Amino acid sequence: MAGLLGGTLAACSSNTGQTVPSPTTESHPPVGPVPTGLARFYGQSMTWAECAPYATSDDAQSAFRRSDIQCARLTVPLDYDKPGGQTITLGVLRHKASEPDDRVGSLVVNPGGPGASGMVAAAGLIDQVKNNDLGKRFDLVGFDPRGIGASEPQIRCLTDSERDADRADDSETDGTPAGIAKQETQEKDFAAKCAQRTKLGDDMLEHVGTRDAAKDLDVLRSVLGDEKLTYLGYSYGTLLGSTYAEDFPRNVRALVLDGAVDPTQDPEDSLVAQGQGFGVAFGEFAKWCAAQQDCALGTNPAAATKAFQDLTRPLIDFPVPVGDGRKLSYEDATTGAIQALYQQNLWEYLNTGLNELRNQRGATLEKLADIYNERGPDGRYDTTQDAFTAIRCVDDPRVTDPKAILDAQQKYEQVAPFLDDGRPASSARDACAFWPVPNTMTPHEPQVEGLPKTLTISTTNDPATPYQAGVNLAKALKGALLTFEGTQHTAFLQGNACVDKAGIAYLVDGTAPADGTRCAGS
Numbered sequence: 001m002a003g004l005l006g007g008t009l010a011a012c013s014s015n016t017g018q019t020v021p022s023p024t025t026e027s028h029p030p031v032g033p034v035p036t037g038l039a040r041f042y043g044q045s046m047t048w049a050e051c052a053p054y055a056t057s058d059d060a061q062s063a064f065r066r067s068d069i070q071c072a073r074l075t076v077p078l079d080y081d082k083p084g085g086q087t088i089t090l091g092v093l094r095h096k097a098s099e100p101d102d103r104v105g106s107l108v109v110n111p112g113g114p115g116a117s118g119m120v121a122a123a124g125l126i127d128q129v130k131n132n133d134l135g136k137r138f139d140l141v142g143f144d145p146r147g148i149g150a151s152e153p154q155i156r157c158l159t160d161s162e163r164d165a166d167r168a169d170d171s172e173t174d175g176t177p178a179g180i181a182k183q184e185t186q187e188k189d190f191a192a193k194c195a196q197r198t199k200l201g202d203d204m205l206e207h208v209g210t211r212d213a214a215k216d217l218d219v220l221r222s223v224l225g226d227e228k229l230t231y232l233g234y235s236y237g238t239l240l241g242s243t244y245a246e247d248f249p250r251n252v253r254a255l256v257l258d259g260a261v262d263p264t265q266d267p268e269d270s271l272v273a274q275g276q277g278f279g280v281a282f283g284e285f286a287k288w289c290a291a292q293q294d295c296a297l298g299t300n301p302a303a304a305t306k307a308f309q310d311l312t313r314p315l316i317d318f319p320v321p322v323g324d325g326r327k328l329s330y331e332d333a334t335t336g337a338i339q340a341l342y343q344q345n346l347w348e349y350l351n352t353g354l355n356e357l358r359n360q361r362g363a364t365l366e367k368l369a370d371i372y373n374e375r376g377p378d379g380r381y382d383t384t385q386d387a388f389t390a391i392r393c394v395d396d397p398r399v400t401d402p403k404a405i406l407d408a409q410q411k412y413e414q415v416a417p418f419l420d421d422g423r424p425a426s427s428a429r430d431a432c433a434f435w436p437v438p439n440t441m442t443p444h445e446p447q448v449e450g451l452p453k454t455l456t457i458s459t460t461n462d463p464a465t466p467y468q469a470g471v472n473l474a475k476a477l478k479g480a481l482l483t484f485e486g487t488q489h490t491a492f493l494q495g496n497a498c499v500d501k502a503g504i505a506y507l508v509d510g511t512a513p514a515d516g517t518r519c520a521g522s
Helices: 003-007 058-063 118-129 133-137 160-168 177-197 201-206 210-223 236-247 267-290 301-316 330-341 344-358 363-373 384-395 402-415 467-476 497-509
Strands: 024-026 046-048 070-077 087-095 105-110 138-143 229-234 252-258 320-323 326-328 455-459 480-485 518-520
Touching: 058 118, 070 210, 087 118, 087 210, 105 118, 105 210, 105 236, 118 133, 118 138, 133 138, 133 497, 138 210, 160 326, 160 330, 160 363, 177 201, 177 384, 201 384, 210 229, 210 236, 210 384, 229 236, 236 252, 236 467, 252 497, 267 301, 267 330, 267 344, 267 402, 301 330, 301 344, 320 363, 326 363, 330 344, 330 363, 344 363, 455 467, 455 497, 467 480, 480 497, 497 518
Parallel strands: 105 138, 105 229, 229 252, 252 455, 455 480, 480 518
Antiparallel strands: 024 046, 046 070, 070 087, 087 138, 320 326
């Protein structure tokens, strides 16, 4: 599951009524240290204009209707070892500080994924920061990392119809030799299509990982005119932030890392840790549900796992029609549940969907799964899931040992038993095992000598990035840890006054919360 995707922030579609500004070109010499051979990138001009032409998805079209934002293209090397070679471009969005006389600099945002649009995320945060010091004193900036959204070329693997077919196919529940062979054939085909359908092919896929994205972030820092980076990363965005901190520790002004990815975990341990997070969140949902008059899982939280399994497992053999020729598969039902577990305000929809399933209807669960997979009402998909896999395959070591895969899958089902399909676990290798280019990172503790104080925010019952990962990251970066007591994925700028006050104070003046600071949820 592309579990970290749920950290993506919803876009805001409001329009301020202001006149769209005319294009303006900004130019200045490189700011801060410039790596050898990269001066033309660090000192490039940027032409800022309206954002509508940058929209590549329904969410982006809605978010970019605002008239108080500007967008531009940033040019970076495809391969930083060959700065004179092929170049690519990144989409960048900016909302200027409302009190420029007191401006601190730029606040660069990444919402996670990997594969989510930073441009859409930044547009969605404007109304949440406009009345506090972040909106008043910072230019709010979001960029689409290489291969994503408005950046060119875009990672592309599956067509819309192929994605629909993939979601309807529950062959991943088949752990027999024939089932494993079928799954691995599909994974090989996916990897091949990514190379075939992404412009620049293997060359592009080789350079879409976090190591290259961190270098892009430093180019952006200079082009924005900031000697040091101020950064807010959610979910996978914490990995991008910690990677930047390791590569450019002395170029950091402030980092807020919310919903941490533990950079020391290998793919198997990360899968199991995430499963444990979703298992805990499901338990919290079950308690909440049992107190509702119409709980689809009954009034006993201890029996909720079996009740969920009894509702969803039959879908493997008997998917439920949901209209337009589509059917709710077991994969989509569980994906819909996972999507709902990211935020408590979706629990009511999950209960509704499970009650519908009792009556052989699946519209709500299918809609939740569509949200997770970023499928629009017109049947078109954003490329987030394609990018998620491509980036993960370049970042993570390949897992090819069937025994290790089987062991991780079995542990995952043990810590998240509501997702146990009742059939033998599969040892099938995923697309990364067949990826056409090598990975560029290995799990390790970041080396960050010279890094100023950072702030990691970790939520006690975060389903996608478990609490301990935040503890570990804060320790690795020798930074501050802020604990949020709640059941959701990420917390900053999401309505909790305690978390917001601490995060804003840190970003504005560098004041980190005291060790052991905790914020209670509602």
